[in-house]
Amino acid sequence: MPLFGGHRSYFGAVGLFLGNGSTASWQIPVEKACEYLDRMGEFQASSAATELACLPIPTGLYVSGAEPFAQIDDLERLLDCALRNRMLAELVTTVSWVDSQGTANSVIERFAKKVHLLTVVTSQADSERYGLARLEHLLGALREFDINTSIRCSIGPGEPFPREVLALEVVNCDTSVIRVEPRAGASADGAEWPAGYLLPAPPRYARCAELMGFVIVPGGDVYPCSSGIGFSQLRLGNIEAEPIESVVRRTMADAALRKLHDKGPYYLYELCSESADSARLAAGYVSACQFHRHVLADPKLAAVAASANTINPVAGIG
Amino acid sequence: MRTMFFNTLVLETIDRCNARCAMCYQAAGPRGSDIRGDGHLSLDVVKRVIDEAADLPELTGDRVHVSGGESFLNYQEMLAIFHHARSAGFGHVGATTNAFWALDDAVAERKCGELAAAGVTYFEVSIDFWHLPYVSVERVRCLLRAMRRTGLRATLRTLSSRTHHLPELLQTFQEHELLQVVIGNGRVQPVGRGALTIPPSEIYYGNGVEGSCDQQLNLTITPNGNVYPCCAGADMTESLSSGNVHNETLADIVLTMRTDQLIRQIIHRGTGELIPVIQQLGYGDRLLDRYSGICHLCWDVFKDNELAAALREHYQNEQFEMLANLVAAAMDAPHTGGPDAPDPDSVPELSSVDAAE
Numbered sequence: 086m087p088l089f090g091g092h093r094s095y096f097g098a099v100g101l102f103l104g105n106g107s108t109a110s111w112q113i114p115v116e117k118a119c120e121y122l123d124r125m126g127e128f129q130a131s132s133a134a135t136e137l138a139c140l141p142i143p144t145g146l147y148v149s150g151a152e153p154f155a156q157i158d159d160l161e162r163l164l165d166c167a168l169r170n171r172m173l174a175e176l177v178t179t180v181s182w183v184d185s186q187g188t189a190n191s192v193i194e195r196f197a198k199k200v201h202l203l204t205v206v207t208s209q210a211d212s213e214r215y216g217l218a219r220l221e222h223l224l225g226a227l228r229e230f231d232i233n234t235s236i237r238c239s240i241g242p243g244e245p246f247p248r249e250v251l252a253l254e255v256v257n258c259d260t261s262v263i264r265v266e267p268r269a270g271a272s273a274d275g276a277e278w279p280a281g282y283l284l285p286a287p288p289r290y291a292r293c294a295e296l297m298g299f300v301i302v303p304g305g306d307v308y309p310c311s312s313g314i315g316f317s318q319l320r321l322g323n324i325e326a327e328p329i330e331s332v333v334r335r336t337m338a339d340a341a342l343r344k345l346h347d348k349g350p351y352y353l354y355e356l357c358s359e360s361a362d363s364a365r366l367a368a369g370y371v372s373a374c375q376f377h378r379h380v381l382a383d384p385k386l387a388a389v390a391a392s393a394n395t396i397n398p399v400a401g402i403g
Numbered sequence: 404m405r406t407m408f409f410n411t412l413v414l415e416t417i418d419r420c421n422a423r424c425a426m427c428y429q430a431a432g433p434r435g436s437d438i439r440g441d442g443h444l445s446l447d448v449v450k451r452v453i454d455e456a457a458d459l460p461e462l463t464g465d466r467v468h469v470s471g472g473e474s475f476l477n478y479q480e481m482l483a484i485f486h487h488a489r490s491a492g493f494g495h496v497g498a499t500t501n502a503f504w505a506l507d508d509a510v511a512e513r514k515c516g517e518l519a520a521a522g523v524t525y526f527e528v529s530i531d532f533w534h535l536p537y538v539s540v541e542r543v544r545c546l547l548r549a550m551r552r553t554g555l556r557a558t559l560r561t562l563s564s565r566t567h568h569l570p571e572l573l574q575t576f577q578e579h580e581l582l583q584v585v586i587g588n589g590r591v592q593p594v595g596r597g598a599l600t601i602p603p604s605e606i607y608y609g610n611g612v613e614g615s616c617d618q619q620l621n622l623t624i625t626p627n628g629n630v631y632p633c634c635a636g637a638d639m640t641e642s643l644s645s646g647n648v649h650n651e652t653l654a655d656i657v658l659t660m661r662t663d664q665l666i667r668q669i670i671h672r673g674t675g676e677l678i679p680v681i682q683q684l685g686y687g688d689r690l691l692d693r694y695s696g697i698c699h700l701c702w703d704v705f706k707d708n709e710l711a712a713a714l715r716e717h718y719q720n721e722q723f724e725m726l727a728n729l730v731a732a733a734m735d736a737p738h739t740g741g742p743d744a745p746d747p748d749s750v751p752e753l754s755s756v757d758a759a760e
């Protein structure tokens with residue numbers, strides 16, 4: 086029986102970050118991406134029923150970052166690899182590649198048996214650039230080939246809520262999961278968000294567990310969540326430099342990360358607000374994640390957090 | 404051999420609901436369910452079931468979900484259930500509610516704080532055109548605001564029909580109140596009370612009855628103690644129950660479920676595959692002209708106890724026949740195995756094999 090929470094999984098899924106830029110080409114060669122997935126599959130098999138079992142069965146594969154459909158043949162190789170390793174693939178895409186209903190149908194048909202869930206990210210800028218037709222084409226194809234569908238609309242301060250997306254027939258005619266979220270990085274001081282929307286402190290019970298994954302980025306660095314990519318304090322290790330097993334073993338034994346997993350970053354707020362640098366805290370936050378990123382990005386607040394041994398200690402690895 | 408995994412332990416603790424919505428698949432209301440009666444799982448039984456579930460290898464998810472009826476009719480009981488679920492090691496603990504108890508911002512925030520401290524991590528809040536006569540949107544808004552301040556994850560569970568779309572429902576929300584809220588929208592289904600009240604012209608029928616549900620199973624305990632592999636309509640039938648937690652352990656019931664050839668057929672091959680069998684058995688006249696999906700078909704077929712019994716007999720006979728053929732082939736085959744020995748990959752799924760996994 087695993088030591089860390091019985092058969093419960095520590096990570097929600099394996100994450101594969103293809104690179105920066107949601108419409109860009111991949112920054113990881115497909116051969117390398119497949120190698121990572123094969124290694125994860127081997128690790129999954131060898132760690133089952135051991136203290137290192139840390140992923141759910143079946144395991145989700147969350148592919149985000151660059152545009153997966155920018156490299157169709159590579160994507161097929163990647164998804165075949167995921168299937169070989171018994172992973173259920175969720176792809177995050179945009180409508181940038183959908184130039185007609187025909188394109189959407191032919192591409193989605195090709196991947197119909199290989200994708201478990203497809204998340205379409207859209208925004209006001211996308212709506213202005215492409216109109217709603219591309220979104221309708223893509224969602225229509227997903228309905229046609231019975232692929233689970235999720236829509237994520239990101240909005241910034243002052244941008245309207247995307248009611249026109251919610252009104253689409255193709256959204257209402259079948260199961261849809263829709264999430265409207267504040268765009269990452271938008272207005273840290275929050276002056277433009279509606280009155281009452283900003284939280285004076287991160288929520289006390291907003292734990293990180295639901296958002297945590299074993300997220301691998303180009304080059305082999307591993308992070309515990311997509312929001313944490315690039316923050317050196319959150320880097321769990323590098324699977325080019327060491328076995329996956331040692332990254333997992335160290336991560337699961339890390340008390341600070343466990344605290345984020347179980348309780349969230351509120352305790353960092355308590356530390357920072359009682360420190361000499363409390364004035365560096367923002368007037369309000371849209372979420373616990375935004376607060377956490379703010380602390381990690383601010384050298385003085387990050388030092389407060391680090392002084393309480395709250396930062397994952399993998400400096401020097403890789 | 405395909406294995407049966409469950410994502411979530413679902414505890415339908417009560418049949419009663421303060422609302423009596425026209426589309427309710429459970430046909431719940433203030434006096435209980437029109438279909439299932441007025442059941443209530445006692446706290447002692449719920450705690451035992453949670454403890455047993457914590458040791459079930461088939462429950463691979465980390466989630467306990469409480470629903471009803473409206474389970475928050477017993478608020479103190481809910482606190483105890485959530486606390487017990489977290490103590491048993493479940494990480495994702497939550498419930499479905501219609502928010503009737505979020506009387507105002509202060510009450511909602513106080514209760515969300517208590518519930519979060521007890522172990523709750525999320526709520527799914529039901530709201531749709533058919534809930535509106537019974538629960539005010541204002542209470543839903545109060546609950547969403549309180550959940551955000553507390554740090555509980557919010558999913559708004561909505562339903563659409565051909566004339567009732569999401570914007571109609573969400574127009575009374577201020578825009579920023581829906582930021583970071585997951586809207587989980589589904590098609591209203593002609594299941595339960597909805598089969599009697601929702602006109603067919605309102606229903607999106609979708610792509611028919613292809614597909615299976617083996618990736619979407621939730622181990623479900625109903626208020627009368629019956630156990631099912633899902634909470635999407637099968638739980639409103641008698642015929643698909645694999646046992647009752649008042650009489651057996653959860654592990655024994657799950658073993659029964661896993662070795663039930665009829666349930667394996669439904670889960671792994673899909674209910675759509677039953678249609679030719681139903682016709683072959685002479686019950687074709689009981690099929691509807693169309694179904695809105697596999698869950699609708701499943702409920703419609705298995706609420707008919709006579710049809711369900713005929714299907715069960717058919718699959719039991721098929722199972723016995725396969726077993727007899729397997730035994731005969733093994734008896735005929737040379738001891739070392741040979742060209743006449745059955746190819747293991749071609750051997751049909753058998754309960755005895757599954758039980759030995």
